Amino acid sequence: MKVGVITFPGTLDDRDALRAASAAGTTAISLWHNDADLKGVDAVILPGGFSYGDYLRCGAISRFAPVMEKVIDAAHGGMPLLGICNGFQVLCEAHLLPGALTRNKDLHFLCRDQKLVIENNATAWTSDYAKGQEIVIPLKNGEGSFQCDDKTLAALEEEGRIVARYVGENPNGSRNLIAGITNERGNIVGLMPHPEHAIETLTGPSADGLAFFTSVLKAMVK
Amino acid sequence: MAIIVVEVMLKPEILDPQGVAVGAALPRLGFTFAKSVRQGKRFEIRIDGQPTPQQMQEIEKAAATLLANPVIETYVVTVQA
Numbered sequence: 130m131k132v133g134v135i136t137f138p139g140t141l142d143d144r145d146a147l148r149a150a151s152a153a154g155t156t157a158i159s160l161w162h163n164d165a166d167l168k169g170v171d172a173v174i175l176p177g178g179f180s181y182g183d184y185l186r187c188g189a190i191s192r193f194a195p196v197m198e199k200v201i202d203a204a205h206g207g208m209p210l211l212g213i214c215n216g217f218q219v220l221c222e223a224h225l226l227p228g229a230l231t232r233n234k235d236l237h238f239l240c241r242d243q244k245l246v247i248e249n250n251a252t253a254w255t256s257d258y259a260k261g262q263e264i265v266i267p268l269k270n271g272e273g274s275f276q277c278d279d280k281t282l283a284a285l286e287e288e289g290r291i292v293a294r295y296v297g298e299n300p301n302g303s304r305n306l307i308a309g310i311t312n313e314r315g316n317i318v319g320l321m322p323h324p325e326h327a328i329e330t331l332t333g334p335s336a337d338g339l340a341f342f343t344s345v346l347k348a349m350v351k
Numbered sequence: 352m353a354i355i356v357v358e359v360m361l362k363p364e365i366l367d368p369q370g371v372a373v374g375a376a377l378p379r380l381g382f383t384f385a386k387s388v389r390q391g392k393r394f395e396i397r398i399d400g401q402p403t404p405q406q407m408q409e410i411e412k413a414a415a416t417l418l419a420n421p422v423i424e425t426y427v428v429t430v431q432a
Contacts, residue, residue: 186420193417222420229423231361236368276365276423302366 130155130349132342133170135200137162137191141178142213142325149325150174153342155349162194171349172209172253173200175216177269177323187230187272188218197223209253209345210317214270217309217319226310226319227285228277233270234302242334243268243322244296245308249289252315253348257340263296264337266327268308273321275303275310285310292318316348353401354431355410359419360391394418402430 132150134157136143143159150157158170162180167173181190191197197219204210204225212220220226233239244265247258258264277285282304285291292309299306301321309320324338361367367389374388398406410428419426 185417189417189420221422227422229420231365231423232368234366234368236372274366278364302368 130172130346131158131168131170132156132345133158133160133167133173135160135162135173135175135196137178137180137194139179139182140176140215142176142323143178145323145325146174146176146213149328149339149342152328153339153346155342155346160196162191162196164196165199167196167199167203172211172345173203174325175200175210175212175219176325177214177216180215180219183215183272186218186222187215188220188222191215191219192222201225204317207314207316209348211254211341211345212317212319213323213325214273214321217321218272220317220319225317226312227281228275228310230270230272230321231274231276232272233274233300238269238271239273239300240267240269241300242266243300243308245293245322246296247293249292249311249315251289252292252311252318252344254318254341254344255292256347257344264327265335266322266324266338267334268300268322270301270321273303274301275307275321277304288313293320293322353398355396355398355402355407356429356431357394357396357410357414357418357426358391358429359394359414359424359426360389361424363389365423392418401432 132155134146147157250258294306324341327333327338370388370390
């Protein structure tokens with residue numbers, strides 16, 4: 130089972146994402162923003178960073194990268210797609226997920242170990258968690274405040290599409306403490322905190338993030 | 352030559368922490384007139400001659416797809432001679 134990780138100019142977390150996918154037992158494949166095809170991967174991760182320097186809006190230019198056309202088509206066809214941090218911003222800009230990520234409420238770049246609760250464990254990326262499970266993984270971003278209109282928010286809540294919520298104080302002003310959401314089908318997940326930085330205790334605050342990557346392996350085998 | 356100006360603002364219901372920070376800095380400098388501040392973006396696009404109706408349509412499309420994110424932002428297109 131092959132998981133592709135896309136590197137855009139300015140991406141930072143592609144190596145950790147590749148490593149996490151390998152650690153979970155998948156074959157990790159590096160993809161380039163200018164690639165015209167997905168090299169036969171079964172799932173794709175859009176990693177964190179500052180693609181295209183965050184110019185215009187975070188993720189706004191990456192959305193139109195050549196590789197994204199194939200990614201969007203494949204995701205509409207049900208391919209598992211995970212956007213982490215900047216990747217989440219790209220997914221919102223590409224309208225694969227609703228809403229947008231805006232500047233943190235206090236304008237600070239946050240970098241901390243963050244407690245989350247997994248609320249939807251029925252997605253392609255969260256099946257290895259228990260519903261209601263609390264995890265601690267790094268949160269590091271300047272524009273992580275999830276915003277959407279009231280109607281969208283109500284729909285996300287009613288349809289159980291909030292994948293993860295911040296526990297405790299709201300770190301960035303996200304509506305309803307949203308840390309991650311999914312699409313109706315559950316194959317596309319956007320998450321602000323970084324599971325790929327928490328796959329082992331040597332370098333991360335926990336190994337809590339690994340289950341995102343083992344979950345997708347199961348989803349692909351099904 | 353004409354300049355097509357696209358001005359982009361966050362929708363009123365979207366929190367604008369940058370505008371809030373600027374608004375809080377003004378009175379520190381003795382400028383006490385501001386009730387609130389919202390911060391936006393301005394694009395100036397130069398073209399040869401005056402824009403045709405078709406070009407204006409294309410610019411509207413470009414504004415809606417790239418220059419602004421209609422999920423959180425509004426935009427206004429004007430032409431400067």
